[in-house]
Amino acid sequence: MSNQTDLKALPPPVQRVIPALRRIGWISFWTQLVLAVVAGLIFLFAILIESPAPREAARSSNVGIGPGIFFAVLGLVSLGVSIYWAYRYTRLSQQLSSVNPKLRPRRADTLQMVRRGLMVNLAGMSFTLIAAEAIGGILLAKALQYQGGASLVTGLRPQDFIQALDIFVVLANTHTIVAHFFGLLTGLWLLNWIDNQAQG
Structure with a gap:
């Protein structure tokens, strides 16, 4: 009850922004967390079932896979920051529900925080x-080798063809x-909502 009374003491735009921030924050948190866990488990599964071929053979058949995996891991790390x-x-x-105006973040600070979150997701x-792009290029090269029908002549190895592991990574x-x-x-959505509430 006291919480409801406290909320009524706040300016109307702040009253409208608080539930939206809370609701969208939790929806975004859980959705991104579930997708990150699934992606992380798939990457882990792909690494664990990778064929025990010698490093040299794996490198020659997957030229460019290193940068692809590197950027995929950077994307996962950025996703962790986005979840936070x-x-x-x-x-x-x-913080916005504080009755004391000095403890309440300003509108500009709130908008700046949302903008930083957008930059994390964009990066x-x-x-x-x-x-x-890197992984797709590798899969295209493997598919073209197969389409060329050169496997009988040149003796291509199994890792030179598209495998289930490649699809897991994608x-x-x-x-x-x-x-x-x-x-x-x-x-x-939050940026637009907060901006509209401040004007309304």
Whole structure:
């Protein structure tokens, strides 16, 4: 009851922003967390079932996979930061519910925090898109080798063809892209909502 009384003491725009920040923060947090866990488990599974071929053979058959995996991992790390940022939105809603105006973040600070969250998601999506380009190029090269029918003549090894492991890596990277996209959507929605509430 006292919480309701405290909320009524706040300015009307702040009253409207608090539940939106809390709700969107939790939705964004849990959605991105689930997608990050699934992507992380798929990457881990792909690493664990990787064929025990010698390093030289693996390198020659997957030229460029190193940069692809590197950028995919950067995308996952950025996703971790984005998940933390979504959690901070929920903490920000608690700070905004303070009756003392000195303890309450200013509108500019709130907007700046949402903008930083957008930048994290934009950077993470950029990393995962670069990873997708690198991994997609490798899969295209493998598919073209197979289409050329050169396997009988040149004796290509099994890792020179598209395998289930390659599709796992693509799937994990796609989950990371979707998570960053969701973070961008929620951040843009929050930015627009807070801006409209301040004007209204």
